Amino acid sequence: MEFFRYTKSIYGGQEQMVGASWDLLPLFVAAAMAFIVLHVIVMAFAKARARRPH
Amino acid sequence: MTERSTDGFTNATDPSGRVIRHRLVDRLYHWLMALAVLVLMGTSFVPILGFKFQWLEIHWITGVLLAVLVVFHVVRSVVWQNWRNMVIGTADIRDIWREARHTISGGGAPPTRPGKYDSLQKLYHLAVAILVLAVIASGLLMLLKIDTPLWRRDPYWFSADAWGVIYAVHGLAAMAMVTILVIHIYFALRPDNWRFTRSMFRGWISRKEYSDHHDAERWKA
Numbered sequence: 280m281e282f283f284r285y286t287k288s289i290y291g292g293q294e295q296m297v298g299a300s301w302d303l304l305p306l307f308v309a310a311a312m313a314f315i316v317l318h319v320i321v322m323a324f325a326k327a328r329a330r331r332p333h
Numbered sequence: 334m335t336e337r338s339t340d341g342f343t344n345a346t347d348p349s350g351r352v353i354r355h356r357l358v359d360r361l362y363h364w365l366m367a368l369a370v371l372v373l374m375g376t377s378f379v380p381i382l383g384f385k386f387q388w389l390e391i392h393w394i395t396g397v398l399l400a401v402l403v404v405f406h407v408v409r410s411v412v413w414q415n416w417r418n419m420v421i422g423t424a425d426i427r428d429i430w431r432e433a434r435h436t437i438s439g440g441g442a443p444p445t446r447p448g449k450y451d452s453l454q455k456l457y458h459l460a461v462a463i464l465v466l467a468v469i470a471s472g473l474l475m476l477l478k479i480d481t482p483l484w485r486r487d488p489y490w491f492s493a494d495a496w497g498v499i500y501a502v503h504g505l506a507a508m509a510m511v512t513i514l515v516i517h518i519y520f521a522l523r524p525d526n527w528r529f530t531r532s533m534f535r536g537w538i539s540r541k542e543y544s545d546h547h548d549a550e551r552w553k554a
Binding site: 283288289295296297298301303304307308310311312314315318321322325328329 | 337378381436437439493494496497498499501503504508509511512513515516519
């Protein structure tokens, strides 16, 4: 997976970066989902522990 | 003599005993910013996903409007509000650590009661501020590449390499905004945060919510 988009100049030569790779977009969405799932699990775990008699 | 609240206003409690958290102008700013961000995301990511339409004009005009909104917010925060309410201090860093430890292990001291905004809200605001300023700064520079009724394009301000960096910053910050937005909506929908969500619609939290969840010394409402 590329992190950046590249293009070749019309005059040839080396590749030039032209921006971020849009292939990363699903990763940013997945990061948000992963955070939410993790938070839900941690909060449920904390809630269950708080209910347990000491 | 009326005491000035830490929110920068006098009389932050309305006659019904509710504590004013967000004034109408601030709620309008929040929702206009939300609308602008959604339009900007729609006009950038939807074409990338394959639904092609004439997105550029809507995108840059909305981007300029977002920049104007942010300038308004910064001026209002600095001149009319207490911007220190949103600054992360050493007490906030300590509270983030305590919150994490208390939530995960159940041990240690609980975090102290916050002022108007808790430590994680301040951290979130910092992340949003960095990302929004990055997309606005890079976006304003990218306006040099298009003709508009107000100016002619002049793409020779920067080298091709510099343009690549500007476009990369714009794209990465925009994609990170998706992460931040999804997390924001998640927290807004959590029942334990409904008082914050309600206050962003109606402006207030109850006196009980204020005394239960906030330190009156740190947020003099």
